[in-house]
Amino acid sequence: MTNTSKKILLNAFDMYCVGHINHGLWTHPRDESHRFNELSYWTDLAKTLENGLFDGLFIADITGVYDVYQNGIGLTLKESIQLPSHDPSTLVSAMAAVTENLGFGITVNLSYEHPYQFARRFASLDHLSNGRIGWNIVTGYLDSAERLIGQTGLKDHDLRYDQAEEFLELSYKFWEGSWENDAVIKDKVNRIFTNPAKVHAIQHHGRFYQSQGVFQVSPSRQRTPVLFQAGSSPRGLGFATKHAEAVFIGGDNPEKIKKQVEQIRELTAQQGRKAEDIKIFLGITVVTAETHKLALEKLDEYQSYANPEAGLAHFSSSIGQDLSIYQNDEAIPYQKTNSIVSVNNRFKEQKITIQDLKNQHKLGGRYPLFIGSGSEVAEQLIQLVDTTGIDGFNLTRTVAPESHQDFIRLVIPELQSRGRFKTEYEKGSLRNKIFGKGDHLSTQHPAHEFRCYTQSKSQPAEQNLEKQTA
Ligand SMILES: Cc1cc2nc3c(=O)[nH]c(=O)nc-3n(C[C@H](O)[C@H](O)[C@H](O)COP(=O)(O)O)c2cc1C
Structure with missing residues (x-):
């Protein structure tokens, strides 16, 4: 499939920690x-990305620590493998203050808090950023997280998605179903800040959550943040194609990526949504320099600081299997675990040795690596978009912030000169910038069912209160 005018979407992919994907480069x-x-x-990074016209900063996060490799956290601490890692929501007001257009995709694990606190925090951030917030919906995959919050072990994989379904339904009720658009009138003369008839109590009596009352936050520009998701198991894909507006995939082979894209588009259509209602981002790593030769030299130099074993330790937790027990030439056996099904399934399909994984984790890890001059990288990225049907990329960092600066200086102008990257931002919220169809979710989206501002589904707050006190 070739689409010569399709503009490529671009997020920086980062995490509020030292070692994110490309481990060892902190040295x-x-x-x-x-x-x-x-x-x-972070504020410098936000300004850099906005100067480069990045669509967003996608911030990964985990709850828990990587303690599967060697059955402990020794290497995790020494190499700072996502430990320490801090709460990404706390970064965003500051980054929003120094930018006007950059979006923020913030990862939050829904398993460990009530939808109410979460929905309130994200609506507040959407207000302060004037509609630039996205949420990467994750359900967790680490046993260590469960122990930290006093549980005995990870909930079953599919049960986590059942809970996620209900978490979203209740969040939609808060964001879409409590306050009408014209509820806040700020009328000083008549002493009416909010019109009580326009604010509604929501009701939720579910399997995982109970809630009754009025949401505490008035509608933000987008109401529901732009919804990202990265699950790619069958259950994860069902969830993503029902709710997500953007999905994040890994993959190193164009044929497989294309198949994944076709599957996502087909499932999206089966959910009654338009195939283009979901944007698909592929994770990538890029090493670029003024010439091909210099890029190869830079790659060598970067790799001399990389630590593939740290990559293995990260990977061990992703699949829930201690990879330190195998020799370099041993093929890794498939073991059913409760962790990331889509990553683990690779061991069912292919013979992969520890050495293969170490080679992969010198740089790039689970994401394809592109090396070359700006024009070479731009050509390769365009070809990948056109042959697979993806919409854009989540760009990992290597040497920070140098790798983002290199990409902006060398690759972006080449994409622009080929007409494949914007030369200025679109107006409006993050959702409008990505889809060009306004600030709110479309009427095809499942959140539409919970809207009080198109059809009232609950009583005005005052009537509800009267009932309770009667
Ligand atoms: C490309 C990619 C990025 C992910 N990023 C995160 C993340 O930042 N934090 C997290 O807790 N899980 C992350 N995950 C895990 C997924 O969100 C999801 O919980 C996990 O893949 C289990 O679902 P699945 O078995 O349906 O794939 C990521 C997964 C993929 C494939």
């Missing part, structure tokens, strides 16, 4: 990720 003399706990590190 590179020019890498600044050890400054991850300084606000200026």
Whole structure:
């Protein structure tokens, strides 16, 4: 499939930690990720990305620690493999204050808090960023997280998605079903800040959650944040194609990526949504320089600081299997675990040795690696978009912030000169920038059912209160 005019979407992919995907590079003399706990590190990054016209900063997060490899956290601590890692929501107001257009896709694991607190926090951020918030919906895959919050083990994989379904339904009720658009009138003369007739109590009596009452936050620009998801098991795909507006996939082979894309588009259509209602982002790593030769030299230099074993430790937790027990030339047996099904399934389909994984984790990890001059990388990215049908990329960092700066200086102008990347931002919210159809979710989306501002589904707050006190 070739679409010569399709503009490529682009997010930076990062995490509020030192070692994110490309482990070991924190030891590179020019890498600044050890400054991850300084606000200026993030506000500078936000300004850099906005200068480069990135659509968003996609911030990964985990609840828990990587303790599967060697049955402990020794290497995780030494190499700072997503430990320490801090709460990503806390970064966003500051980054929003120094930018106007950059979107923020924030990962939050829904398993460990009530939808009410979560919906309130995200609606508040959407207000402060003037509609630039996205939520990467994750359900968790680490036993260590369960122990940290006093549970005995991870809930069954599919049960986590059952809970996620209900979490979203209740969140939609808060965001879409409690306040009408014209509820807040700020009328000083008549002393009416909010019209009580326009605010409705929601009701929810479910399997996992109970809630009754009025949402505490007035409608933000987008109401529901832009919904991202990265599950790719059969159950995960069903969930993503029902709710998500953007899905994030991994994959190193164009044929397989294309199949994944076709499957996502088909499932989306089966859910009664338009195939183009979901944007598909592929994770990638790029090493670029002024010439091909210089890019190869840079790759060598970066790889001399990388630590593939740290990549293995990360991977062990992703699949829930301790990979330290195998020799380099041993093929990794498939074991059914409760972790990331789609990543683990690779061991069913292919013979992969520890050495294969180590080679892969020198740089890039689960994401394809592109090396070359700006024009070479741009050509490869365009070809991948046109042959697979993806919509854009989540770009990992290597040496921070150098790798983002290199991409902006060398690759983006080449994409622009080929007409495949914007030369200015669209107006409006993050949702409008991505889809060009306004700030709110479309009427085809399941959230529509819970809207009080198109059809009233609950009583005005005052009537409800009267009933309770009668
Ligand atoms: C590309 C990709 C990125 C992901 N990023 C995160 C993340 O930042 N935090 C997290 O807790 N889970 C993350 N996950 C895990 C998924 O959100 C999901 O919980 C997991 O894949 C289990 O669902 P599945 O078995 O349906 O794939 C990611 C998965 C993929 C494939």
